[in-house]
Amino acid sequence: MKKLINSPENLVVEALHGMEAAHGDLVKAHFEPNYLVRADGPVKNKVALLSGGGSGHEPMHGGFVGKGMLDAACPGAVFTSPTPDQMYEAGKAANGGKGVLLIVKNYTGDVMNFELASDLLKADGIDVESVIIDDDVAVKDSTWTAGRRGVGTTVIAEKICGGAAEDGLSLKDVANLCRKVNAQGRSMGLALTSCTVPHVGKPTFELPEGEIEMGVGIHGEPGRTRMKLKSADELTAMLMEPIISDIPYKSGDEVLLFVNGLGGTPLLELYVIYRKAAEIAQAHGLKVVRNLVGSYITSLEMAGTSITMLKLDHDMKKYWDAPVKTPALRWGL
Amino acid sequence: MKKLINSPENLVVEALHGMEAAHGDLVKAHFEPNYLVRADGPVKNKVALLSGGGSGHEPMHGGFVGKGMLDAACPGAVFTSPTPDQMYEAGKAANGGKGVLLIVKNYTGDVMNFELASDLLKADGIDVESVIIDDDVAVKDSTWTAGRRGVGTTVIAEKICGGAAEDGLSLKDVANLCRKVNAQGRSMGLALTSCTVPHVGKPTFELPEGEIEMGVGIHGEPGRTRMKLKSADELTAMLMEPIISDIPYKSGDEVLLFVNGLGGTPLLELYVIYRKAAEIAQAHGLKVVRNLVGSYITSLEMAGTSITMLKLDHDMKKYWDAPVKTPALRWGL
Amino acid sequence: MTELDSKSVIAWLRLLGEVYGQKKDYLTDLDAAIGDADHGANMARGFAAVATKLDALEGKDIGTIFKTAAMTLLSTVGGASGPLYGSFFLQAATVANGKNALTAADVGAALDAGIKAVVSRGKAQVGDKTMLDALLPALAAYQEAVVNGLVPALQKAVEAAKAGSASTQPLIAKKGRASYLGERSAGHLDPGAESSAFLLDALLTTASK
Amino acid sequence: MTELDSKSVIAWLRLLGEVYGQKKDYLTDLDAAIGDADHGANMARGFAAVATKLDALEGKDIGTIFKTAAMTLLSTVGGASGPLYGSFFLQAATVANGKNALTAADVGAALDAGIKAVVSRGKAQVGDKTMLDALLPALAAYQEAVVNGLVPALQKAVEAAKAGSASTQPLIAKKGRASYLGERSAGHLDPGAESSAFLLDALLTTASK
Numbered sequence A, B: 001m002k003k004l005i006n007s008p009e010n011l012v013v014e015a016l017h018g019m020e021a022a023h024g025d026l027v028k029a030h031f032e033p034n035y036l037v038r039a040d041g042p043v044k045n046k047v048a049l050l051s052g053g054g055s056g057h058e059p060m061h062g063g064f065v066g067k068g069m070l071d072a073a074c075p076g077a078v079f080t081s082p083t084p085d086q087m088y089e090a091g092k093a094a095n096g097g098k099g100v101l102l103i104v105k106n107y108t109g110d111v112m113n114f115e116l117a118s119d120l121l122k123a124d125g126i127d128v129e130s131v132i133i134d135d136d137v138a139v140k141d142s143t144w145t146a147g148r149r150g151v152g153t154t155v156i157a158e159k160i161c162g163g164a165a166e167d168g169l170s171l172k173d174v175a176n177l178c179r180k181v182n183a184q185g186r187s188m189g190l191a192l193t194s195c196t197v198p199h200v201g202k203p204t205f206e207l208p209e210g211e212i213e214m215g216v217g218i219h220g221e222p223g224r225t226r227m228k229l230k231s232a233d234e235l236t237a238m239l240m241e242p243i244i245s246d247i248p249y250k251s252g253d254e255v256l257l258f259v260n261g262l263g264g265t266p267l268l269e270l271y272v273i274y275r276k277a278a279e280i281a282q283a284h285g286l287k288v289v290r291n292l293v294g295s296y297i298t299s300l301e302m303a304g305t306s307i308t309m310l311k312l313d314h315d316m317k318k319y320w321d322a323p324v325k326t327p328a329l330r331w332g333l
Numbered sequence C, D: 001m002t003e004l005d006s007k008s009v010i011a012w013l014r015l016l017g018e019v020y021g022q023k024k025d026y027l028t029d030l031d032a033a034i035g036d037a038d039h040g041a042n043m044a045r046g047f048a049a050v051a052t053k054l055d056a057l058e059g060k061d062i063g064t065i066f067k068t069a070a071m072t073l074l075s076t077v078g079g080a081s082g083p084l085y086g087s088f089f090l091q092a093a094t095v096a097n098g099k100n101a102l103t104a105a106d107v108g109a110a111l112d113a114g115i116k117a118v119v120s121r122g123k124a125q126v127g128d129k130t131m132l133d134a135l136l137p138a139l140a141a142y143q144e145a146v147v148n149g150l151v152p153a154l155q156k157a158v159e160a161a162k163a164g165s166a167s168t169q170p171l172i173a174k175k176g177r178a179s180y181l182g183e184r185s186a187g188h189l190d191p192g193a194e195s196s197a198f199l200l201d202a203l204l205t206t207a208s209k
Ligand SMILES: Nc1ncnc2c1ncn2[C@@H]1O[C@H](COP(=O)(O)OP(=O)(O)O)[C@@H](O)[C@H]1O
Pocket: A079, A080, A081, A107, A108, A109, A110, C031, C035, C036, C038, C039, C042, C043, C078, C079, C080, C081, C082, C084, C118, C121, C122, C123, C124, C129, C130, C131, C132, C175, C176, C177, C190, C191, C192, C193
């Protein structure tokens, strides 16, 4: 294992110190329990958005704390859900009196920890809504299983709901918008290489030369199938097919197309994929009117990509376009 | 080699198509010869900024085309300087009547190709200034050699000079500001892994487990020395030492600190490095008043980092803060 | 030992710190195959944190000890196992509240409360390839043998937990991260079932002293 | 062959397309050791592009042929070698302008003009570990032997180019990308010196037919 770290134990805390040192105008870090909040928060009379998850997916979520997006983020250990005490303290710190929306990716650990945090916050008399993001079409959806994983749509939901919260919407309304984003967003990813969890010290899985993992999870969870590496265009089509066949749409609908890098894939390659993905969307009669290209929800240094598509409506477009000022996503401010 | 590409031959052109598809509001792509220009260009009565270099360093330079930064960028083949005809056509397309500044990284190929392009543009009666960026302290400076390589300061110079050009400065003044930025900027990098040039198909160099290349170049050129992997804090100190001992400064000076990822290093690790680099700068009496953390000048999927420090003055701060709207760097707009 | 006194409970928790320290890589390897390669680190981190609290718990009632363990696990483990083992100890604490020793029947009641909490938090059942495949059979075996006393009942429970954990190998996971794999989850032991078997095994070791 | 006619010049350039196609990996490997692993690809790409222009150049004067080769190299090679080999052919063209055949002396004059252009563009000299370590000794050897005629002079030139290229191995690079390595550049052949030796060797092959 080769990493630019001091020790696996101190990695998350040191990175939080770094984030605060670099972006002190935007975010403030708290330790024991660990969380990041908006430097100018809590924002009075605005619904507070709180998310979190294991570390190793940067810039998600800490990089999205700031005006127009999240009010607080809780980083767990690498690839491990944060704990209820973090979320509870972060929720209290971020609450501006209008309640707290918990944006939770659908992993058993995250769901259970956020459930506990929600109970704790409610016990303090704070209004809480939770939305679970489960957009990964690589996983079969079923009420008999843990369901689909939460991946790329999380980033988009955090941006859109952040815009809505700034616009003054109520907790219920922001939560419902978030549920709608989740209902209209689909994602799927693939890996060319494994990542190495720092405290493990060796790759999570072995992927021989010439093979890829189709439908991989952002924690290196195995996907749908192990298969031969193909051309970028063929692989893009294989990611787009299950997304398009699952997403509710009709010809002429407007979509946001998000081509994400998993960490170790160069931007140059992401643009090759974007080109083909946009072509495929258009061939299905979809209008790609918004997009995002870059490494925003990563899996440490894993090489690979994921594609997220969101069917847009008027409000989603408006709140996507709204100003945002965070370490990792910024426009209009 | 595992890459998300269709073929090494088509990689650059397909990525340009992808960039235009994703950022058509900001950039327009031209083919044969290949270059990107501002979608709203040429901007009348503004000095045009043109840069370029081999591909594989994305988002540099194409990702920096847009209001407040570059007017045009010429991508060469991967790690190979672009050609004079590209620069000539791009310069003509970008010129708004106030002349063209060529921002050239100090590599023999880039310098010679830009020299030829400068001659061609001048022959057309266009005012041209060239500034060569040579900020890499890993390389011994000497009039007897090719001198220092151009690395991270290039990104900062493009932003600052872009702001100055928008502000209406003359070609001479923008060029002189660019020279000053170069004179006050220093960089050094290290690699944990090699990158693989697509048309080569195998890693440029072998770096065994536990070893790093200190002072590596952004094309995978060997650096100062091959050495054992150390802790992030120790390595950060080893990058900062030559920068600080070379940069002209006195205690109390203000600096911009740029911690860059070479492509395959997670953001989490970059923040660990930023934390220590800022600490070291402060210990030398430097005030870190501006910063940038992320993968902005990369070496394909190479794992590693580079640090750039720029001693700031009033104008540089003002133009760094000025609004910018490009695919990869955006604020205030 | 016919009763589990508070000293023994502390000894058990201290032993768990050691056990999960030793089994860290083993559990992580299991999790790497069908999860995200952190179960060993999660358990080791959590019970190491519990171990630091034990000296201060000397002389406290078992309810307080369990509750402290629960809160510590909840705030240090994260992931799925944090809330699950946290809830286990939290509910076990309600049964042990104010007691300085647990009879064989009390231990049965504590296990019952704790394991039911895991069920209600995780909504899994036997056959879903989770820690419950070890815990639920262990509970049944314990209750059946409780008339024979603490140690014999724990022996049966540990046997059942180990068998239950082994039974997860061919299963297709229905809950937790491994369920994303569908059929590819078959052929691997569930890491949480193994860690649950270790938990009971350490209790038996402590009680047998 | 005592003169190099325009057919032979075209044959030479066509042969170079093949040679650099074959030597692509070899030159790239050399460049990987002390540069950026693209010299082979650069030369192959450039001379493959030149080859596509050759049919249309049939019957043109040698100046036009050289100029077309020069412009093609300038716009397809990039890197350091693009402007250097581009300038080489551009200046060689000025000597060959309007000519349909080059005498041994003309070839000497063309080589002289071309190689001087490399010197003035790259500002390197013998011993800097560049293509000039092959080209400058080759030029001197050619001029010394030119009285013996084209092929014998080219034979001497190729020998000198090969020896010159071999001589780059122990050198510490002073120019180009390899100079960033300082002392670590010693112990490797310079890729551009090798590609220059191939260039002259192909000319000899063509002229010997
Ligand atoms: N819904 C559930 N009910 C009971 N146990 C579960 C459930 N989900 C997961 N588990 C257990 O948790 C274990 C994984 O724990 P761990 O790896 O620490 O958390 P995570 O899956 O969040 O990384 C699984 O092996 C399984 O035994």
